[in-house]
Amino acid sequence: MTAIAPHVSAFFQERLTLERHASSHTCDSYAYAFRLLLDYASKRLKVAPSRLELEQINAQMVVGFLSYLEKKRSNGASSSNVRLAAIKSFMRFMEYRVPSALDQIHCILAIPMKRTNTRLVRHLSAEEIQALLDAPRPVNWPGIRDRAMLHLCFACGLRVSELTGLRLVDLTLQPHPSVLVHGKGRRERCLPLWKQTATALRAWLAVRGAASTPEVFVNARREPMTRSGFEYILEKHASTASKHCPSLSTKRISPHLLRHSCALTQATKDLRKVSLWLGHAHLQTTEIYTRTDPSIKLEALEAVMAPKLRSGRFRASDKLIASLTARSFMRRTDS
Numbered sequence: 001m002t003a004i005a006p007h008v009s010a011f012f013q014e015r016l017t018l019e020r021h022a023s024s025h026t027c028d029s030y031a032y033a034f035r036l037l038l039d040y041a042s043k044r045l046k047v048a049p050s051r052l053e054l055e056q057i058n059a060q061m062v063v064g065f066l067s068y069l070e071k072k073r074s075n076g077a078s079s080s081n082v083r084l085a086a087i088k089s090f091m092r093f094m095e096y097r098v099p100s101a102l103d104q105i106h107c108i109l110a111i112p113m114k115r116t117n118t119r120l121v122r123h124l125s126a127e128e129i130q131a132l133l134d135a136p137r138p139v140n141w142p143g144i145r146d147r148a149m150l151h152l153c154f155a156c157g158l159r160v161s162e163l164t165g166l167r168l169v170d171l172t173l174q175p176h177p178s179v180l181v182h183g184k185g186r187r188e189r190c191l192p193l194w195k196q197t198a199t200a201l202r203a204w205l206a207v208r209g210a211a212s213t214p215e216v217f218v219n220a221r222r223e224p225m226t227r228s229g230f231e232y233i234l235e236k237h238a239s240t241a242s243k244h245c246p247s248l249s250t251k252r253i254s255p256h257l258l259r260h261s262c263a264l265t266q267a268t269k270d271l272r273k274v275s276l277w278l279g280h281a282h283l284q285t286t287e288i289y290t291r292t293d294p295s296i297k298l299e300a301l302e303a304v305m306a307p308k309l310r311s312g313r314f315r316a317s318d319k320l321i322a323s324l325t326a327r328s329f330m331r332r333t334d335s
Contacts, residue, residue: 001097002054008034008090015093023186025161030072033086040065041126059107062087066111077114084113122251131152131245132253135237138200141207142220146233147218148197149225153255155197156181157262157278160227160255167214171205173198183279196308231255 004243013291016022038049041061045052053092066084069075076081091105098105122133122177133154136146162181170180177198193201211218217225231254238253251257263274 002101004038004052004054004057005050007094007097008038011090012094015089023184025184028161030086030089030131034090035064035081036069036083037065037087040068054094054101055104057108058104059111062108062111077116081113081116084111092241122257123263124251124253125247126320128241128245128248128251129261131241131248132238134244135241138203144200144204144207145217146237148200149230149233150237150258151197151200152179152193153230154258154262155194156191157259158257159184159229162231162279163255164215164217164225164227166216167206168216170275171201171212171216173202177201181279187279189279234258 012027012031015293016027022030037057038052039055041047041052042049044061044064045056047056062084066080069080069083070077088109088111091108095105133147133150136150137143139148149163150157153168156168156179158181162183165182166179170182172178172180177193177195179191179193181191183189201216208218209222210216211222212224213224215224215239217226217230219229232254240246240250259278263278
């Protein structure tokens with residue numbers, strides 16, 4: 001039997017960090033996936049996570065874990081696929097370290113990814129965005145901070161990790177306000193700021209104080225803002241904004257919803273501009289916004305000449321036939 005703990009540590013310290021040079025976002029995502037997997041396995045086998053063995057993490061265990069994510073944690077197919085990708089990456093690493101477990105590893109690698117539905121992107125209207133940005137009251141330290149966070153998150157279409165990881169050295173407020181974003185896959189992008197967003201950031205920096213952390217946004221303990229902390233703040237202000245804009249109460253407000261809303265305010269006629277603004281690696285990722293924006297379809301509709309309709313005269317049916325048809329319809333309805 002092979003203890004899994006040393007191999008998991010080697011996977012993160014050697015494979016991801018040294019060999020693959022994986023970004024901190026990738027490492028965090030993989031670490032979260034393994035935390036969920038090992039917690040699930042330890043409860044199912046009644047064994048401490050540090051005492052789990054590689055042979056216990058077989059294909060049946062992984063399939064049960066994926067089912068647990070969907071049924072108990074209400075994760076969608078996309079989230080399950082992300083967790084499965086982390087497990088498969090680890091198992092490819094183990095192929096060379098524990099050759100005796102090749103059959104077990106190949107069974108896990110053979111587990112297929114789930115197909116996902118391609119749905120229209122959910123987003124907020126201009127009125128809903130305005131109500132949300134107006135929700136924080138800039139009369140105290142938290143209100144000024146929250147207003148700056150919401151404005152920046154929407155204006156730049158930031159991911160949560162990009163917002164919470166933003167540092168003071170990444171901000172340029174003079175002479176032309178801009179922000180340097182450290183995005184997914186180590187891709188950096190420099191974005192200009194609206195005058196209103198720059199004003200909100202200046203107000204926040206004036207009251208931020210001399211926190212020891214280099215991050216722009218901090219919590220009440222003067223520690224870096226976390227993902228869960230920003231999600232809580234966003235949910236709180238969405239509840240406040242829904243009193244002035246009732247349509248917000250029917251939507252699930254998430255940080256990524258602000259990113260989608262930002263994308264749809266950009267010029268979706270030029271996909272490359274939107275892709276560069278959001279930091280997408282491929283244009284195919286940006287194409288989802290063209291499905292939501294009706295202006296793209298209207299241009300396509302106007303560019304094509306509609307076929308002519310065949311002319312003809314409409315003749316009313318016989319009164320007797322019409323009455324019998326109506327009587328037959330009523331009888332079917334009553335039955």
